[in-house]
Amino acid sequence: MRADRLVSLVLLLRQQGRMSAAALAEELEVSTRTVLRDIEALSAAGVPVYAERGRHGGFALLPGFRTELTGLNPDEALALLVAGSRRGAQAFGLGSSLAAAMLKVVDALPESYRHTAAGVAERLLIDPETDLLSRRLVDDEVPDAVAAEVLRAVLSGHRLRIRYAAADQDPAWRTVDPIGLVTIRDRGYLLAARSGEDRTYRLSRILAAEALAEPAARPARVDLDRAWQERSTRFRTGGDQVTVRVRVDPARREELVGTAVAVLGEEAEEADEDGWLRLDVAFQDARHAQWALWQLGTQAEALSPQWLRDRLHERAAALASRYARGRV
Structure with a gap:
């Protein structure tokens, strides 16, 4: 985790230029003290980062410094696969990984393209947090620990134990076989099977989750789009409509x-x-x-x-x- 953060810190300084400790802490989602320790570690490792004093000071890299540490880790690569929807990455607990991956992608571009890409990015805003009436768009809140466990079970193919709060029911524990994750209209859903029956769980209603060692009973391959359409059809035509x-x-x-x-x-x-x-x-x-x-x-x-x-x-x-x- 710290190695990834150090790489992200270097890439931020390369792309943004001089940044204060507070700004770096906000971008990296850590404390200012952690940033200062990371800066010290980078200096000790030979990375030419220096501090500028004064009201508009901060940390910067010596001009011309370039690192080849742009390899994507598995979470960052996965985040890019869902990067078509920033909110989708957030729903699956991959928001910070997406930010780190995009830093590496931009840094890997040739210098002439990198500046062009940065300029284009400044002119595109996707899914802002408020609409034209200044109403804040409320996303489903999914705790990071829950999202991480659900994602781990889905990707590893292991059974998942969840404490789920269904509508108008008391929270209860249940063990499911996870099949896949779907995000739609800023909401995340877990597609799973329970005792052989298809089940769909809203991620924001999962209060706790634990990936188990037991393999999940599920097909080796799945067409998530088709599975979602089938469940959507059953939902529209059944129940207390x-x-x-x-x-x-x-x-x-x-x-x-x-x-x-x-x-x-x-x-x-x-x-x-x-x-x-x-x-x-x-x-x-x-x-x-x-x-x-x-x-x-x-x-x-x-x-x-x-x-x-x-x-x-x-x-x-x-x-x-x-x-x-x-x-x-």
Whole structure:
């Protein structure tokens, strides 16, 4: 771990120029004291790093210094394979490995290309943390220790013991045969088998994980895309799904469809005289349906079933009553 960090420190100084101890500590996710110890170790090893004093000082390398220590370790190589989605790397606990790998990739480029690449990178921003309304995009939080154990079991082909908190259930331990990891819409999922039955676990709901010594009972090869599609189909067509007939403002149609499990009979979609659209959509369960329609406010109306209209009416009436009591 320290050897990788020392390489990353050198590459940061090569690519960024002079950097303060605090900035290096932030990039490397360590303390300032650790950075100072690493700088001392590099100097002792003959790396020409020097300190510049003053308000705008920091650490830098002598001009022209170049290292060939650009080999990728296994985690960094794996991080590059999922680098098409920065959030995907974070979901699988590979965020720091991705950052280190990208430093090595940039450093391996010829000098003329390296400066061009750095300039291009400054003009591309992918998946910022907030949207145009300054709303912070909330990702699933997966503890590093959990992500590391799950990933280890998936890659090594060993059984995995997890403490899982399913929706509306108390956390419980279970042993599964891990098959693969999937990230979609900033959420990570573990595809596994339990007692021979397919299971899908949301990573953020795994409270603890332990890779076991016992080999997993799973096929030697897997088509993850196909497996995900099959599970998605079963999810959409099974369980306690609720079908709702909805009238919606065209401006909010995509938002409605985006929250639904499926749109039923899109060819039968019709428009009212006022331009609003009528369509049938399926939701995971009653709570999901109520939540989705409530988010759309007055720009959507559930036409059926009646119990859903009643629940939305009761909730709206309670809210109106709360605010009708006058100011405090």
